[in-house]
Amino acid sequence: MSREKATRKHKEQPVTFDTEYTGRSLTSLAVHAMLHHRSGMVGLIITVTLIIIAILAPILAPYDALEMHPEDRFHPPSTTYWFGTDEFGRDILSRILMGSRISFSVGMISIAIATVVGVTVGLIAGYETGWFDTITMRFFDALLAFPAILLAIVVLAVLGPGSFSAMLAIAVVSIPAFARLTRANVLAEKEKEYVLASRAVGAKPTRILFRGILPNVVSTLLVQVTVSIATAVLLEAALSFLGLGTPPPAPSWGSMLSVGRGYLPLAPWYGIFPGLAITLLVMGLYLLGDGLRDALDPRRQKLV
Amino acid sequence: MGKYALRRILQMIPALLIVSFAVFMIIHLIPGDPAKIIAGPNATDEQLAALTRKFGLDEPLWKQYVIWLGNALTGDMGYSYINNYPVNQMIAQRVPATMELALAAALIAVAISFPLGIAAALKQGSFVDLASTVFAALSFAVPSFWLAILMILLFSLTLGWLPPSGRPDFSEQPVEHLKSLIMPALVLGLAISAKIARYLRSSMLDALSQDYTRTARAKGLRERVVIGRHVLRNALIPVVTVLGLQTGDLLSGAIIVESVFAWPGVGRLTVQAIGWRDYALLQADVLYIVLAFMIVNLLTDLTYGFIDPRIRYD
Numbered sequence: 001m002s003r004e005k006a007t008r009k010h011k012e013q014p015v016t017f018d019t020e021y022t023g024r025s026l027t028s029l030a031v032h033a034m035l036h037h038r039s040g041m042v043g044l045i046i047t048v049t050l051i052i053i054a055i056l057a058p059i060l061a062p063y064d065a066l067e068m069h070p071e072d073r074f075h076p077p078s079t080t081y082w083f084g085t086d087e088f089g090r091d092i093l094s095r096i097l098m099g100s101r102i103s104f105s106v107g108m109i110s111i112a113i114a115t116v117v118g119v120t121v122g123l124i125a126g127y128e129t130g131w132f133d134t135i136t137m138r139f140f141d142a143l144l145a146f147p148a149i150l151l152a153i154v155v156l157a158v159l160g161p162g163s164f165s166a167m168l169a170i171a172v173v174s175i176p177a178f179a180r181l182t183r184a185n186v187l188a189e190k191e192k193e194y195v196l197a198s199r200a201v202g203a204k205p206t207r208i209l210f211r212g213i214l215p216n217v218v219s220t221l222l223v224q225v226t227v228s229i230a231t232a233v234l235l236e237a238a239l240s241f242l243g244l245g246t247p248p249p250a251p252s253w254g255s256m257l258s259v260g261r262g263y264l265p266l267a268p269w270y271g272i273f274p275g276l277a278i279t280l281l282v283m284g285l286y287l288l289g290d291g292l293r294d295a296l297d298p299r300r301q302k303l304v
Numbered sequence: 305m306g307k308y309a310l311r312r313i314l315q316m317i318p319a320l321l322i323v324s325f326a327v328f329m330i331i332h333l334i335p336g337d338p339a340k341i342i343a344g345p346n347a348t349d350e351q352l353a354a355l356t357r358k359f360g361l362d363e364p365l366w367k368q369y370v371i372w373l374g375n376a377l378t379g380d381m382g383y384s385y386i387n388n389y390p391v392n393q394m395i396a397q398r399v400p401a402t403m404e405l406a407l408a409a410a411l412i413a414v415a416i417s418f419p420l421g422i423a424a425a426l427k428q429g430s431f432v433d434l435a436s437t438v439f440a441a442l443s444f445a446v447p448s449f450w451l452a453i454l455m456i457l458l459f460s461l462t463l464g465w466l467p468p469s470g471r472p473d474f475s476e477q478p479v480e481h482l483k484s485l486i487m488p489a490l491v492l493g494l495a496i497s498a499k500i501a502r503y504l505r506s507s508m509l510d511a512l513s514q515d516y517t518r519t520a521r522a523k524g525l526r527e528r529v530v531i532g533r534h535v536l537r538n539a540l541i542p543v544v545t546v547l548g549l550q551t552g553d554l555l556s557g558a559i560i561v562e563s564v565f566a567w568p569g570v571g572r573l574t575v576q577a578i579g580w581r582d583y584a585l586l587q588a589d590v591l592y593i594v595l596a597f598m599i600v601n602l603l604t605d606l607t608y609g610f611i612d613p614r615i616r617y618d
Contacts, residue, residue, distance in 0.1 A: 142322035145594050147556035149413075150574070155591055156328070157578050158333040234447055238560055241449045242575050261453055261564065264468075268457050275450030283445035 030219070032278070040291015047282030054100040061094035062233035065251045074267045084269040087259065092145060092270065095251035096277050102252045106163060106245075107232040110170035111225055117171070118178025119221065123209045125179065126186025140176035148173050152235060154243045163252075166245040170232045181224055185217040219296040226289035232281045237278050253278050319598070321597035327591050328369050331582055342581070381588035382557065386580050388602060391588040395570060401471060402569035405488055405562070406554050412493030413500060420497070421504030422536070425512065436501055443498035451457055452491045452564040490563045492557045496550045501561050503546045507539040514538070541608070548604025552597055 024032075034040055053060060062082075069075075069089035077084040083092040095205065119204060125133040142150060152169040159165035189195060198208050239245035240254030253274040260270035339355040340347065347355075356362050375382065381391045412463060425434040460468040467484050474481040511517060512535055520530045559571035566572070570589065577586040 025458060065577070126485060138318060139322060142319045142326070143321055145319055145591065145598055146590075147552045147559075147597060149556040149559055150590060150593055153559070153574065153578065154330060154586075157330055214537075230444075237447055238449065241447075242560070242563060243324060244575075244578065257450060257453060261449075261456075264453065264457060265461055268461070271450075271453040275447065275453065278444075278447050278450065279445045282447075286441055286444050 006147065008013060030295045034291055037291040037294055039287045040295065043284050043287025043289070043291055046280060047288050050100060050281050050284060051104065053097060054104045057097040057101055061091075061097045063091040064264050065095045065098040066090065066249055067094075074263070074270075077269050083273045086256070086267070086270055087263060092256075093274055095256060096253065096274055099251040099253045099256065100277065100281070102163065102246055102250060103233050103236060103278070104194060106170065106236040107229045110167045110232050110236075111174060111228045113168070113171035114174035114178055114228065115221070115225060118175040119182045119214075120273040121175075122179040122182025123186055123214065126183035127190060127209055127213070129187075133183075136179065140179055143172075143176050148198075148231075149235065149238060152239060153242075153244065156239065161244045161247060163246045163250070166236055166239050169239070170235050174228050177228065178221070178224065180267070181220065182217060185220055186213055189213045189216055214252070223289055223293045223296065226285055226292055230285035230289065233282055233285070247284065309602075309606055312605065316598055318603070321593070322413060323594050324373060324591060325369065327587050327594075328372055330569060330587055330590075332368075332474075334366065376591070381591070382584045384585050385582045386585075391585045394585060395573065395592060397588055398568060398570045398573045401567060402558055402562070402571060404485065405492065405558060406551075407567055408485055408489035409492035409554060409557075410547075410550075412489055413497040414547075416493065417497040417500035417504060421501040422508060422531075424501065424505045425508030425539075426531070428509065433505075436498075436505065438495070440498040440502050443495055448491050448495050448563050449560050451494070452487065452561060455487050455491065469564075471567055484565075484567075488561050488567050491564075492554060493559050495557055496553050498542065499550065499553075500546055504539060504543050507511060507542045511535045511539040544607055546602055547606055548607070551604075553598040555593055 018099050034044075068092075070091040072081070072085050073087060075081050075085040075089065081091050081093065083096065086092055086095070108174060121136050123232075125136050146154070155169035155172050156165050159168060165197065187208075195208060195212055198212055203212070236245055236252070237254035237257075240252040241258045241259060243255070246252035246255055248259070256274040257271060260267070260274065264271050339352045339361055343351050343355050360368055363371070372382075379392065383389065384391050384394060410482050420432070420436050420439070424430075424433040427433060456468045459466040465483075466487055467480065469484075472480040516538075517530060517534055520534045521527075525534075557570070558569060559574055561567065562569045563575050564573035570593065574586065574589050574593070577583070577589055
């Protein structure tokens with residue numbers, strides 16, 4: 001029955017990819033679309049620049065992020081301290097540069113965990129619809145009943161505050177989205193001919209899932225990963241701002257703002273620059289994700 | 305309709321059970337003996353033993369959960385670790401402040417997003433349209449606590465128009481009270497208005513390209529009538545869902561915004577409960593927030609059918 005369905009589907013949707021007359025692969029089409037997506041390219045440039053800054057931070061930073069200059073407490077922005085200094089006379093620019101490493105590592109590692117767990121569960125749940133599917137999806141529905149930050153707070157209450165706990169908390173919050181997205185994609189993919197064909201020649205489910213279906217859902221996941229890292233960076237900053245994430249004296253952007261909030265009349269710059277850094281990074285990832293979404297969506301490609 | 309509502313309420317039960325179990329486990333997963341947390345660092349062994357008995361901490365875990373759940377079902381959520389107040393009372397005191405903030409924020413969000421979304425759809429590709437796109441990107445990328453700090457810098461410290469934090473009693477200082485509401489509500493409202501505006505824009509564009517819109521125009525109706533009676537009315541249906549879904553964002557946002565502005569609501573209480581290590585309070589607080597979130601989602605789905613009779617639930 002499913003084979004009939006697949007054939008019918010095939011007849012209804014004749015293949016009309018641009019590849020037929022351009023002779024270019026889908027990947028090269030996507031890259032081409034991305035290169036011509038203006039805001040997407042802006043996002044890519046911002047993100048890549050910030051990644052390079054994070055890698056080179058120890059070289060770029062004019063001072064040690066933890067070095068105190070007691071004589072220069074709350075020094076306003078000047079040629080010596082471009083972004084001013086904080087309550088211990090630490091250079092805010094150096095702290096922001098080093099802080100980018102916290103934001104990136106928490107964002108990337110937490111989403112890496114969420115991707116691996118969420119995608120694996122989603123692949124199995126979508127392919128072997130049955131008790132596993134029912135149980136996991138009900139469980140994720142319950143997780144989705146929590147507002148994201150509340151769930152992260154609950155996880156942090158259990159694990160105790162800290163960078164690593166924040167990472168795990170953000171991962172837990174992000175898993176359901178990946179699992180649901182993957183499952184929905186698998187449900188659509190598994191009726192397609194290439195899956196039926198590999199099943200017919202006796203391929204094992206693991207092979208079909210990881211070698212067959214997974215590569216076909218990667219583009220959707222890529223968009224989700226980008227946007228999720230942006231959300232994770234925001235969440236880490238928010239948790240640190242609430243005093244639950246990265247503890248002092250580590251230069252997390254969120255906790256810098258939290259401390260800076262208390263010194264606003266004295267040092268307004270303290271409350272401005274770390275927030276600017278968060279906004280820039282999240283904006284870069286957001287625009288990049290938006291561009292990828294357009295570039296990887298074959299239905300939109302002709303519009304680009 | 306009644307059947308559907310009943311089924312949805314029944315479906316909430318397993319989800320609530322999982323949530324309640326997760327919330328219950330908060331207290332038991334925390335490293336260390338709960339009795340020690342309650343008694344404080346200087347407690348004697350006798351005091352610890354008494355507390356262990358009092359809170360039933362020597363019973364097996366499943367039994368503790370059943371007892372706790374039974375109490376929760378009768379509305380007894382236990383007592384605060386720090387001041388022995390009933391947690392229900394502590395939370396109830398904070399609810400009005402959060403409701404007030406959320407309502408004001410929702411009003412601001414509608415006041416901003418509706419004109420913006422409609423204008424962006426009617427003048428596609430215009431300056432307004434571009435502005436709404438930029439606004440959407442900014443509202444995603446600018447963290448609410450930073451926006452709050454910037455507003456405090458501008459409106460409190462530079463201009464001196466608004467108080468930087470707190471919530472004076474309305475009956476004593478009505479003007480000061482309203483002034484203190486402006487910034488928190490604005491920060492919270494701005495955050496969700498962009499999403500609603502984007503959604504309204506695309507749903508307006510969809511309605512504009514429908515046959516009934518062309519028919520209405522072909523009949524010679526004035527453009528205002530076409531937009532107001534035909535396009536907008538249909539475009540608003542999906543927006544209602546988005547408004548409902550924003551409640552989650554409102555509650556999440558309230559946790560942060562209330563903390564920045566020292567607004568004495570449920571969100572700030574959640575953060576305070578962790579700081580105080582008052583896990584009985586945290587349990588109850590989280591459970592109520594999740595319950596509120598679920599109920600709003602249910603109401604949203606049900607409203608859907610009232611607005612659009614074409615929608616059948618089965």
